[in-house]
Amino acid sequence: MKYRLGIDVGGTNTDAVILDEHLQVINSIKVHTTADIESGIYAAMHQVIQQAKIAPQQITHAMLGTTQCTNAIVERKHLAKVGVIRLAYPASVAIVPYTAWPTSMVKVLSGKYEIIHGGSEYSGQPISAFDENELKKVLDKWQGQVEAIAVIGVFSSIKPEQEVRTAQLIKQQYGDDFPVSLSATIGSIGLIERENATILNAALDKVMRRTADGFTQSLVQEGVKNAQTYLCQNDGTLMSIDYAKAYPILTIGSGPTNSIRGAAYLAKVKQAMVLDIGGTTADLGVLVNGFPRESSIAVQVGGIRTNFRMPDIVSIGLGGGSIVRENSTGEITVGPDSVGYQIEEKALVFGGDTLTTTDIAVRLGQAKVGDPEKVAQIDLAFAKRAAAKIKAMLENAIDQMKTSRDAVDLVLVGGGEIIAPTELAGVRQISRNPQGPVANAIGASIAQISGDFEKIYSYEKVQRERALKEAEKLANQQAVAAGAKATSLSLVDVNETPLAYAPGKTTKVRVKVVGDLA
Template sequence: MYRIGIDVGGTNTDAIILDEHNQLVHSVKSPTTLDIKTGIVTSLRKVLKEANVDKTKISHAMLGTTQCTNAIVERKKLAKVGVIRLGFPATASVPPYTAWPQDMIKKLTGNYALVQGGYEYDGQLLSEIDEQEINELLAKWRDKVEAIAIIGVFSSIKNDQELKVRDLIWEAYGEDYTVSCSSMIGSVGLIERENATILNAALCHVIETTTTGFANALEAEGIKDVEVYLCQNDGTLMSIEYAKQFPILTIACGPTNSIRGASYLANIKDTMVIDVGGTTSDIGVLQDGFPRESSVAVEIGDIRTNFRMPDIISVGLGGGSIVRAEGGKITVGPDSVGYKIGEEALVFGGSTLTATDIAVRLGLADMGDKSLVSHIDEGFAKQVQSVISSIIAKAIDKMKTSSEDVQIVLVGGGSVIIPDEISGVADIVKVENGGVANAIGASISQISGQYEQIYIYSREPREQSLKDAEEKAVKQAVIAGADPTTIKLVEVEEIPLAYHPENATRLRVKVVGKMS
């Protein structure tokens, strides 16, 4: 049996085929197209043709895509969202969409309502929800919004009100209507959790188009009766149905695919990974085989959120980065020729000096026609390498948790531009097939489930709380497509809430399992 993995990057769309032993059968790269879909179809068709495998033996297909990220950044293809916040009048001073870019508010209609409901920080009732108030609001919004985001005050402690409002929406609009509940998406912190929930609701059309398009592309190539998964941003996979509920979890899945792929290829579970593409380099940290999660709020499209995101630093340095020498100063990037490197780089007959040209000139890479860069002064080329080394060293320092030199695993199609010596780096591991680590990471990933809630240990003992959180995380993993018999606990995070009189703790539990 075979697996197909496709990862859409900013420059290239990579496709690979793995056999039942997770060994690489074949890999291809195609330029990422403006519409994304064409690049996916091209790579899929190319890898199937060149690998020449029996299509009836393809059992799984995985896709890592940037479409949800692009939709938010570009303000395109987003649904009209209605926002229901359960917390009036307690939260009236800071309404929804506060500090949002005006163009984004206009795109999503900006419809919101503050209604009765919510809880106190210790789980005590703030106010009961008013079903008549909700139903009158839904009658007013009918045909004006395409999705609804529900946010309850301290719903991370108790979310029964959010679920009740969700049921009322489904009674009024039908069970196929898109509803996002904040307690299932974000962490503690009302505004950031609300923002993440609104964005999740806004992505319903994008994820529908993406999943349908991928399924149709597979069928068009004669691949039928195949399990289809999308990559999520913790280095694991999720089923199509789960992705439709939580499309926001696909954001930043590209770098995490590369990190997981690097871990598999290098057979290392704890290290730092640098994934160098055509335009950017992503730096992340592996902890026990999975990407380290960010502990701070993350901005997406200038909107502050607090949902689960990988701890990644991106720098404008890649194989297509443009090299300039102006006023005695050498710069590399952040602008890049991107997927046009095969036309514009000097070694390919173009007229733009890129980081790849420098690598070829110094003998670090063998591609194109090296005679076309022989005129570049070797001393100048070494200076450019020094600038590249400095850019990477500064980024690595930001990811370190100690002053000690670190080991890095180097992957990505543009990794040839990285020098062999970098300040603060003890060892650089280069792996075979590292150029398609992202697609490999997408293909070998497991299914995860995560649950986060504030528990009050004085009311519910710690062991009982841990068991409850793990059971709910397992349930999420099964919904996402995991085989329940293979699920195991991989991470527990406990953060006591300061000044709480009853020993309240934010508990986050993560489990992983094999595909069902």
């Protein structure tokens, strides 16, 4: 028998599941996330394998969903010193790299940048001639001062050749292992937002290498020596370790999408709204054809505006560990602060001294955890008012995600789902599953591999059919590079966006394919 191991690291809990070759859940475990992350991952892995009573050598695939990259950006820790090369001169000099960035982040990343000759117009014509000697002078100046480089060319999504050549020259001088991020492979149209995403991707190099190596070493330590390893990316699919090291930014937002994919699997639905309530936050997303709906607007990551692919998620400060208070005016507040992974120490039902949403759920008979006698003193009217506040917060979040006034089907997952009411305004029916608390780890372990390719074409210069075939071919190549089996690939989405400001029937084409694990 062959098995899969899925692990998802959240802010409060680290979840692990074992699935058999028929993708049936054999065992699941939930442990508290540790400060160093790695020991929590190992503890969850060890316990779930021991309880499942299987040999570690029988695990053939191991998947990890982690918030480490997100945390590194938010906390400004463990990031690489980045040099930014923009191919654009004399264009774009009025708005230099790092414009509108938080100063705390710029200091951490070094703030080094150069705008040199190069770049293209939307027609593909060069802005100015690319000068290799100019680039080499910059690299000489930066030698030993930067740990990664982000390369951004104006309209490189049309002509990426200058970015590719720049990367070749950097590696010639700095070594083949030196990390280089190219904007043509990361962001969408929009120079500054694409540049920002590319800089962040370069900055996350050290974080991802440490995360990936730590995961691999934990597997070996536990005796899982025959497994192919993957990391979760934020469209609900997987990528190989090597691909994740090249594109660490794609792990940002992967936690909620794991839950969405896991919820789809458990509820056996492809169209629904998913509510994942953890210990600290509640994340709301939408299933479209079995995959998370993507955001159509620029997304702020750690206070930095970007335009790379991100899931359309609404997060609110409401979870099973959220602290409940009554202020001086008699108003009840819930969160956004939470006892988090210390819930079994601080919540009243576990003998603590902090009133949480879990205590309210137990007092009202919605959940059976801890000792109900320890919350018996909570005034019933107060508990009902707190529950009404929780209900209103969830209903408001649901309303934000809806695209029409029609009622929706809701799949409820997460370890904090016990605090949710049985009925919500605007919801037709609520689906729950006994495995819902570990839906995120299930989503990690059942995911496929995707390839996502985007390019701008002029349909007057390239026939539409030819452009679409080329885009699909390149998306297939990305999927295979990320770890997909070539013979299993299927086209799941084609998006064509005409660019009204550009001549020649200029259209942005985006193609997505998915396939099974190789």
